[in-house]
Amino acid sequence: MKFIRNIxxxxxxxVQKGAKFHFMHSMYDAADTLFFVPNTVTKSGSHIRDGVxxxxxxxxxxxxxxxxxxxxxxxxxxxxxxxLGQEVDIMDAFLYGLLKVLPIIAVSYGxxxxxxxxxxxxxxxxxxxxxxxxxxxxxxxxxxxTPLWMVAIAVAFAVIFGKEVFGGTGMNIVNPAILxxxxxxxxxxxSMSGDSVWIAENAHKVxxxxxxxxxxxxxxxxGPMFAGADLSPLEMLIGNYPGSIGxxxxxxxxxxxxxxxxxxxxxxxxxxxFIGGGLVMGLxxxxxxxxxxxxxxxxxxxxxxxxxxxxxxxxxxxxxxxxTEVGKWIYGxxxxxxxxxxxxxxxxxxxxxMLAILFMNIFAPLIDHYxxxxxxxxxxxxxxxxxx
Amino acid sequence: MSKQIKIKKxxxxxxxxxxxxxxxxxxxxxxxxxxxxxxxxxxxxxxxxGDKVKAGSPVFFDKYRDNIIFTSPVSGTITDVIRGEKRKMxxxxxxxxxxxxxxxFKQADPKSLKKEEVIDELLKxxxxxxxxxxxxxxxxxxxxxxxxxxxxGFDTAPLAADIDYILEGKEKEFQTGLDALSMISDAKIHxxxxxxxxxxxxxxxxxxEINSFSGPHPAGNVxxxxxxxxxxxxxxxxxxxxxADVLTIGRLFLEGKYNADKMIxxxxxxxxxxxxxxxxxxxxxxxxxxxxxxxxxVRVISGNVLTGTKVDRSGYLSFYDKEVTVIxxxxxxxxxxxxxxxxxxxxxxxxxFSWLTPNKVYKPNTNVNGGERAFVxxxxxxxxxxxxIYPIQLMxxxxxxxxDMMEQLGIYELDEEDFALCEYISTxxxxxxxxxRKGLDMMRIEMS
Numbered sequence: 001m002k003f004i005r006n007i008x009x010x011x012x013x014x015v016q017k018g019a020k021f022h023f024m025h026s027m028y029d030a031a032d033t034l035f036f037v038p039n040t041v042t043k044s045g046s047h048i049r050d051g052v053x054x055x056x057x058x059x060x061x062x063x064x065x066x067x068x069x070x071x072x073x074x075x076x077x078x079x080x081x082x083x084l085g086q087e088v089d090i091m092d093a094f095l096y097g098l099l100k101v102l103p104i105i106a107v108s109y110g111x112x113x114x115x116x117x118x119x120x121x122x123x124x125x126x127x128x129x130x131x132x133x134x135x136x137x138x139x140x141x142x143x144x145x146t147p148l149w150m151v152a153i154a155v156a157f158a159v160i161f162g163k164e165v166f167g168g169t170g171m172n173i174v175n176p177a178i179l180x181x182x183x184x185x186x187x188x189x190x191s192m193s194g195d196s197v198w199i200a201e202n203a204h205k206v207x208x209x210x211x212x213x214x215x216x217x218x219x220x221x222x223g224p225m226f227a228g229a230d231l232s233p234l235e236m237l238i239g240n241y242p243g244s245i246g247x248x249x250x251x252x253x254x255x256x257x258x259x260x261x262x263x264x265x266x267x268x269x270x271x272x273x274f275i276g277g278g279l280v281m282g283l284x285x286x287x288x289x290x291x292x293x294x295x296x297x298x299x300x301x302x303x304x305x306x307x308x309x310x311x312x313x314x315x316x317x318x319x320x321x322x323x324t325e326v327g328k329w330i331y332g333x334x335x336x337x338x339x340x341x342x343x344x345x346x347x348x349x350x351x352x353x354m355l356a357i358l359f360m361n362i363f364a365p366l367i368d369h370y371x372x373x374x375x376x377x378x379x380x381x382x383x384x385x386x387x388x
Numbered sequence: 389m390s391k392q393i394k395i396k397k398x399x400x401x402x403x404x405x406x407x408x409x410x411x412x413x414x415x416x417x418x419x420x421x422x423x424x425x426x427x428x429x430x431x432x433x434x435x436x437x438g439d440k441v442k443a444g445s446p447v448f449f450d451k452y453r454d455n456i457i458f459t460s461p462v463s464g465t466i467t468d469v470i471r472g473e474k475r476k477m478x479x480x481x482x483x484x485x486x487x488x489x490x491x492x493f494k495q496a497d498p499k500s501l502k503k504e505e506v507i508d509e510l511l512k513x514x515x516x517x518x519x520x521x522x523x524x525x526x527x528x529x530x531x532x533x534x535x536x537x538x539x540x541g542f543d544t545a546p547l548a549a550d551i552d553y554i555l556e557g558k559e560k561e562f563q564t565g566l567d568a569l570s571m572i573s574d575a576k577i578h579x580x581x582x583x584x585x586x587x588x589x590x591x592x593x594x595x596x597e598i599n600s601f602s603g604p605h606p607a608g609n610v611x612x613x614x615x616x617x618x619x620x621x622x623x624x625x626x627x628x629x630x631x632a633d634v635l636t637i638g639r640l641f642l643e644g645k646y647n648a649d650k651m652i653x654x655x656x657x658x659x660x661x662x663x664x665x666x667x668x669x670x671x672x673x674x675x676x677x678x679x680x681x682x683x684x685x686v687r688v689i690s691g692n693v694l695t696g697t698k699v700d701r702s703g704y705l706s707f708y709d710k711e712v713t714v715i716x717x718x719x720x721x722x723x724x725x726x727x728x729x730x731x732x733x734x735x736x737x738x739x740x741f742s743w744l745t746p747n748k749v750y751k752p753n754t755n756v757n758g759g760e761r762a763f764v765x766x767x768x769x770x771x772x773x774x775x776x777i778y779p780i781q782l783m784x785x786x787x788x789x790x791x792d793m794m795e796q797l798g799i800y801e802l803d804e805e806d807f808a809l810c811e812y813i814s815t816x817x818x819x820x821x822x823x824x825r826k827g828l829d830m831m832r833i834e835m836s
Contacts, residue, residue: 001723033759037725041718041754045804046694046811047687048401051733052740053758055726057765057815084539113390129472133742170762170816263739267767323766323780372781376796379776383621 001035008032026121026363031125031193048343053138058129059263063257065136065313071252072245073097079199079242082227100144101245107148109135111155130169130176130214130319131159137177137313141306141354142184143197150191155184166309174361175320181354193349198242213242215305215350217341218293224304236303247309250302257312268317269325270332274311277336278302293344301340308341310353320361324371329365336358393616395603396776397607397735399809401546403693405662407653407711409553412668415486416675419462420479420704421447425697426517426831427825428526430478433457439466444491444513444646447480456527459514461648461669463489479704482670483643495644498568506571510637513646517707518567518633522626523800524832534575534627539566541590541631542582542601544608546694549653549710551631553664555589558635562589565638569629570595580613590631606774611806615775620800632710636669652705656693656777657713658686659749671705676712687754689713694808695821711804726758733757735770736813761816772809775801779810783820786827791834795828802828 014021015028031233032038032057033259042049044260077093077100088096112131120127140156163172164180195212214224214231223230227240235241239249252327260266282298289295301307307315315321322331335356342352423431430451435441441460449457451490493513497507507530510516521528528534531564542551555562569577579593583602589619591598599617601607610628620626629637632650639647650671653660660680667676673688689696690706693713697706707714722730734742734750742748769779777798785793804821 004723005721036721036723037719037755037757038759039719040756040759042756043819046808047689047696047698047713047754048693048752048812049525049755049757049817050737050815051730051735051742051757051815052737052815053726053765054761054815055758056739057737059552059727078785126761128761130764168762170764248630260591264768265739265765318753318766325767325770326779328767368781372778372797375776375778375798379621379796379798382619386621386624 004035008035023121023220026117026127030117030120030127032047048141054129055132057265058132060134060259060263061313062136064259064265065133065140065246067255068140068246068249068309069101069136070094071239071249072140073101073106075240075248076200076245077242080201083199083211094280096200097144101139103148104139104144104146104151104245105136105140107151108138108155111152112138112159114122115156115164116168119168123168125168128169130163134159134176134180134336138180141177141181141244141309141314143192144200144245145197146184146191150184150188151180154180154187156308157183170319172319173365174358175314175317176360178314178354178357182358182378183353197315198244211213211242211349212330213305213350219297219347221292224296231304233300236300243307244306247306250308253308253312260312260316266312267318267321267328269328270316270335271311273329274315274336275302277333277338278307278311278340279336280333281337281340283345285340301343305343306353307336307339310357311336314353315360316358322364322367322371324368327364327367329373331360331364334363390597391599391617393599393601393613395601395607395612395616395774397771398544398604398606399772399813400544400604401734401812402747403546403715404657404749405655405659405714406547407549407655407662407664409550409664411664411666414671414675416667416671417484417615418467418672418674418704419460419464419482419484419670420672421450421458421460421482421670422479422704422706423458423477423763424706426450426527427524428829433469433477433480435466435480437466437469440464441466441482442489442491443648444493446514447482448477450527453527453529455511455530456516456521457511457514458517459491459646461646463487465526465597465644475606480777481704490645490647493640493644493646494514495608496641498564501571503571503573506568506582509640510568510572513640515636515640515646518629518636519572520628522611522620522628522803524828525628525803526832528625528627530572532625534573534625534824536575537573537577537613537627538614538617539577539579539596539612539629539631539634540610540613541579541585542608543710544582544605546605547653547655547711547713548608548692549632549651549655549664552587552590554632554651554710555635558638559589559592561635561638561642562596562631563638564642565634565636566593566596568637568641569634575627578613580610580617582608589835603774606772606806606809609803611801611803612724612774613802622795622800630708630710633708633806637758638765639743650705650710652709653711654680654714655711656689658714658716667705669705669707673699673700673704673712674702676705677701677714679791681714683716685717686714687717689715691751694812695805713724716751716753718753720753720755736772737815756817758815760818763816763818765815768813769810772813775806777801779807781819782827783818783823786823786830789830791830794802794831799827799831800823806826 015025076097158176158180217225285294338355339356405743442463468481519528554596579596597618691709782797
């Protein structure tokens with residue numbers, strides 16, 4: 001480690017203001033603070049500070065995503081070979097998926113971090129860790145067959161127009177990862193929906209495997225089907241059916257949820273109220289039960305599509321969620337409610353989680369406004385009581 | 389009616405180097421008055437270098453409130469006036485002559501005096517500045533009518549000097565001080581005790597309302613106590629006095645002189661023998677720290693680690709402080725320090741592992757442990773701020789200089805120290821106490 005410190009120290013003078021490579025200062029800074037916690041000491045206020053910083057907190061989210069990522073890689077390979085009618089062992093399936101998914105991760109991080117560093121340099125800020133998480137979320141919420149150039153364009157759009165124009169991490173209104181997904185969905189719908197995008201190199205060798213997601217089957221009036229048969233709840237839990245790379249396995253997502261809740265990085269209030277909202281809407285539809293989608297038991301909604309992934313990793317993004325504790329209940333509940341509403345009622349697109357979260361992101365400041373307003377009213381009332 | 393209040397939110401930090409309950413008297417030579425200890429003060433000197441002063445002789449006064457004067461804690465000679473940028477007055481140094489000659493003031497039972505006489509004695513002797521007002525935490529204006537006077541009888545800050553120990557055997561001084569305070573206004577005096585407060589001076593105090601508080605830090609902060617008993621609304625004024633400073637008021641009337649004696653705790657992980665000392669207000673660090681430091685690379689703090697002021701090793705004790713804390717400096721690089729769980733670091737969060745060892749005693753240094761970021765995570769600050777206040781929204785209002793919003797969100801109720809724990813746990817490493825002070829200063833200018 002002394003060796004790395006020496007290298008960093010020898011580079012340092014060349015990236016300072018006025019030096020030849022000053023344009024690389026932010027990049028140097030990102031590397032420096034990645035390897036070492038800087039030697040800055042407190043100058044004002046409290047003389048001691050907590051041992052945890054933004055990097056560590058964000059890193060916990062990345063760790064929580066790893067089970068979903070690993071499962072997604074295996075599932076990618078498994079579905080590919082299954083569609084060809086071949087039986088392969090776990091490692092072969094995983095390796096195939098790894099080779100398919102890694103390029104998407106590389107493009108997501110490369111483009112996103114590149115833009116982050118450029119903006120940090122321009123603003124004279126330190127590089128924020130926000131994209132640490134977004135860069136991992138994005139590969140998990142797109143279909144595996146998404147062309148890399150599309151990923152690159154969507155990431156660039158989301159980071160610049162979703163985040164940097166507002167001032168960077170902490171200032172953004174909508175979740176950059178969801179915005180990436182929405183951009184892809186509206187700009188390239190043929191690559192984001194339909195039956196042919198969810199399985200890598202889908203050759204349709206085996207007739208029974210159409211490549212449609214269970215939600216698409218439901219919209220078409222069938223049950224939650226895959227490979228010619230209704231999915232059992234256990235299969236929904238395990239997640240070996242087509243979908244975006246990281247969204248299918250409820251078990252892998254639950255492991256991530258356990259990590260986030262245990263460490264307190266994600267708000268349990270948002271997470272549980274989102275699930276509650278989804279259940280309530282599902283039950284309302286069950287009461288009417290006018291078609292196959294409405295008949296789907298409310299709790300099975302939670303296991304299918306992007307609902308679990310959205311509840312654990314997306315709606316809980318602290319920057320775009322409501323920031324007041326009361327607001328978090330309202331925010332999560334309506335998020336879940338709208339997700340299932342859009343999912344079932346919208347005829348064109350069988351999923352509603354993405355749109356629901358985008359919608360709630362935009363309403364979060366309004367919810368907060370009213371919660372804070374009630375605090376202000378309470379204070380004014382107290383003052384009036386005191387003067388009477 | 390006295391109240392019992394249980395504070396649930398907060399955080400007790402357990403640090404190494406707590407002061408042992410034994411006391412040594414130190415007669416040191418150098419003292420200083422520091423105008424920077426008093427917010428919003430414009431000092432005007434009344435002495436010159438070389439002048440002889442007695443204990444209680446005026447040294448400077450507030451340019452905008454000329455009845456508020458500051459007096460020498462010892463008899464001796466003015467040796468130096470230290471100025472900083474723009475000739476800002478930083479220190480007026482006084483070398484004690486060891487004669488202990490005092491200016492004389494009225495020696496009388498404050499209850500037998502008129503309100504004006506008590507106020508006049510406090511002002512003349514330079515004891516008045518121990519009375520501060522909320523909002524803004526500035527020296528009280530004697531012409532104001534406060535709605536209450538608050539005294540916190542316990543301190544929950546890390547390594548804080550034990551007020552029970554300081555008040556031991558000083559029942560008479562304390563009660564006389566309380567009597568004097570009861571004369572200067574019609575307001576009710578609230579004396580707030582902690583779960584372990586046992587000192588007879590506190591428990592048997594007369595003429596005051598005794599409330600009891602329990603819970604983690606910041607339960608001992610007077611601002612938190614005010615919030616739970618008689619919160620400050622727009623236009624309200626509450627006066628606060630440190631319990632230890634009540635003794636100074638009491639001695640003024642018992643002895644008829646400004647007796648600047650003070651018991652302080654010398655504590656922190658870098659002190660060889662942490663214990664209590666009898667000194668005088670404004671005492672030099674040099675003599676106090678002599679042969680006491682474990683290492684050379686340390687930070688000396690007048691006050692506690694959360695709210696104290698960094699002072700030079702040759703600096704002086706600040707006016708309101710009752711402890712000196714010395715901790716290691718943290719200007720070292722730490723290889724993957726953000727990732728590798730270090731058993732040496734304490735954290736409020738479960739993303740590190742210190743919560744597994746809740747009784748462990750830590751030796752933190754002054755490293756920030758990260759870089760400054762925007763607000764990202766929410767819901768944590770509220771857990772260490774036992775007030776009905778939205779911390780992030782208030783801080784954003786201050787950043788945006790939105791005066792109306794600051795007022796609506798309750799800035800009048802706050803002091804910097806109430807945000808010290810928020811600042812400690814912030815993963816964004818934002819200097820919140822500085823920000824709150826900026827907001828308070830803005831409000832004060834706006835309202836004057």
